[in-house]
Amino acid sequence: MQETKTLPEKSIRMIKIVLPILITQVALYLMTFFDVLMTSKYRIDHLAGVSIGSSLWVPIYTGLTGILLGITPIVAQLMGAKKKEEVRTFVQQGFFIAVVLAILVWIAILLFIDPILNRIPLEDSVRDVAKNYLFMMSIGLIPLFLYSVLRSFIDALGRTRVSMFITLLSAPINIVLNYVFIYGKLGMPALGGVGAGLASALTYWVVLLIAIIIVYRTKPFAPLRIFNNWSKPSINKISTLTKIGLPIGLSIFAETTIFSAVTLLMSAYSTEVISAHQIALNFTSLLYMIPLSIAMGATILVGHEIGAKRYKDAKTYSWLSVATAVAFSFVSASILLLFREPIAAIYTNDQAVLTLTVQFFFFAALFQLSDAIQAPVQGALRGYKDVTITFIMAIISYWVIGLPTGYVLANYTSFERFGYWIGLIVGLTLGAITLGIRLIYLQKKITKNDAV
Template sequence: MNETHTKKEKILLLVKIVFPILVTQVAMYLVTFFDIYMTSRYGTEDLAGVSIGSSFWVPVYIGLAGILMSITPIVAQLMGAKKKEQVKQAVQQGIYLSLLLATIVFAFFYFGIDSLLTLMNLEPAVADVASRYIQAMSIGLIPLFIYTTLRSYIDALGATRVTMVISLLSTPINILFNYLLIFGKFGFPELGGVGAGLASAITYWLILAIAAWIIHTRNPFSVYGIFRKWPKLSLSRWIEISRIGVPIGISIFVETSIFSAVTFMLAAYGTYTIAAHQIALNFTSLLYMLPLSISMGATILVGYEVGAKRFRDARQYSWLSVVTAVSFSFVSACILYFMRVEIAALYTSDPVVVELAVQFLLFAALFQLSDAIQAPVQGALRGYKDVNITFVMAVISYWIIGLPCGYLLANYTDFGAFGYWIGLIIGLTAGAITLSIRLLSIQKKIARHTTT
């Protein structure tokens, strides 16, 4: 990365950083996307089971992996401050931490998932698919967590095209193994939704191997010697990673788990409603990859400028990211609104599921603007290493405002199941407003200190 002087240069650098991240995020998400999509072509019960399984898997994985995302602002600021000699230790300690977190999550799923599913009173076939799907996915926990650390390191060096190429390889690998293991082709066992979980685990191991090979053999990564001369565990470095990463991880967990909580509550409405909700959520999450990618780009660029003490440039990158995301949110909303019938029909031919999914997609179109604001604002705040207040705001917005509103609307109005999605809109809007106020406050505080 390099210093920019004009808005045009900043826009070009933002695009240069964000586009590969976007392709990477889409490619990584397509692993889950095709799990859902290909399972939906297999059967409604398997789709519902994978939906429930994903609702446990995604927030737990993303929340803890969010801790490892702290490697991005840490390394970005070290690079901006010309402290390259400290990069290796930060990444290696991140790998150690990723192994610990993967072990914790594996134990949680292995010993606790069946008990949690029992509490939900699911249909036996749906509960069985959900349990075995999660167990199959857990085989890929270690490579997925380590890859998250390595990817954060690669992105922090500004080499986002490398992670783009790696992630692009993951999509065809996952589709191939999904085809073989879900439908039982070419002599492979027919596992249905469980096959989707096993296919994802295999994919995660393969992309970790590719990433490790590139980092070990190719510049500019190999010069840091990430896989050479492993140090002892450093408590001080773990504390630094955790101090930044834990609030990031919890914030992401709070945001993603609200969708999982809605899925669990919708279980009371039956298999068809769960399936329709998952279809809408699955496609909406694909569109969310754009503001999420802009958010990650904002973390890199803002962190780099803050490390170099170019606070004016950091502020410009922050709001340039927001404006870009908001502009594209109108396109996403139009896609969801005008093509909602076609989108639902892509997943299933069941008329009941299609009718419900079309209605869910209408509500999904309504929260595109809020998502487009809160995501890059959070990314910018991470670039400033301001994560604690962000976490508190996320908890209040999603769990104290959004979910209770959804519950009241679902149970005490005629909205029914759709009331939970209105609650999501309310929570995301509250988050967008409060986080924007926090970012403005941080920037004004820095401006006062730099002018005095």
């Protein structure tokens, strides 16, 4: 990756890296977005079922694919240090890990989905939709995990526009398949929310096939020959990958599961409350794609600079990423506050659900700033390969403080269902503060050591 000297040059470089990531993340997210949106137009019990099913699915795949994100900083630093010959072996070990993880998740779904869903107070129709939605999604486990490896490899080389291209091709395919399987078109039975799961799984296979062809045939990927001369599973390299990737995956898991835990706790309320909560969370997650994309870009940029031993540039990219995300957070909060009702109306015509969604959007606007700080700071820390402390901070912020606070407010104050969202705000804010302190400490430490 080309060295940059001035702040404007760094800003342009960051935009070139982050913008394709953002488009990619939005396109990937649109699969879940349209699952919820198109199911909401089918039946409300199917929307609730998809909400519960996705609340179980999202933390599983984001947490475990997060483990595979360890490839990004490793490959980025190898490329920055001009050690290209080591890239192939690390990527191949990532493939081995991906297949094992996919098989383990598939077995877990078969064994534990019934006991888990039976413990949640749900209507029978909602429970059936959630169960079959997860079964259908599991068809796409192996391609989803393998593509995560390929995408980490592609992005680590700074070719984020390639990931964008692949995902943009897959997004309309998913929408068409949703239309066919949810509503029963082209001679297919109308499966509702279950059809949304099947459509997503089939789309994951398409995404994987496209990615393999591009990586195998085009530059700069083809010269690295990641599909050639397969090495056997290496304990040392797998250990290196998991040492970096496992804390990343667990950090992501800790963050995503708190949202899923809140959704499951919401099951104590009515189907209307579950649906409104899911709609608010669905749109808020779309806005989160901006700080998340900046965070992923920060990992790549900081990783390359650290590999090249340009520590001052790594520090500049870190805080440039945070400043950019914070600026966008004010735009996101304004959208949620000013256009709450029109946005909610896109999802549903049910007046009870609509009213609740508008109220949830108010609380969602409040944690935009915290999201904008903690996401890029985490991304920068991953570029430094500083991941273990980040994981511990995430657990404390989200689970030890955030979720219990939400539970107390929801069950012992007049906030009721909105108390859980206030708990989310508390957890995210604390996470932003502690992670920011960690990044400042790490950068001072590196500067001090480099001076010596």
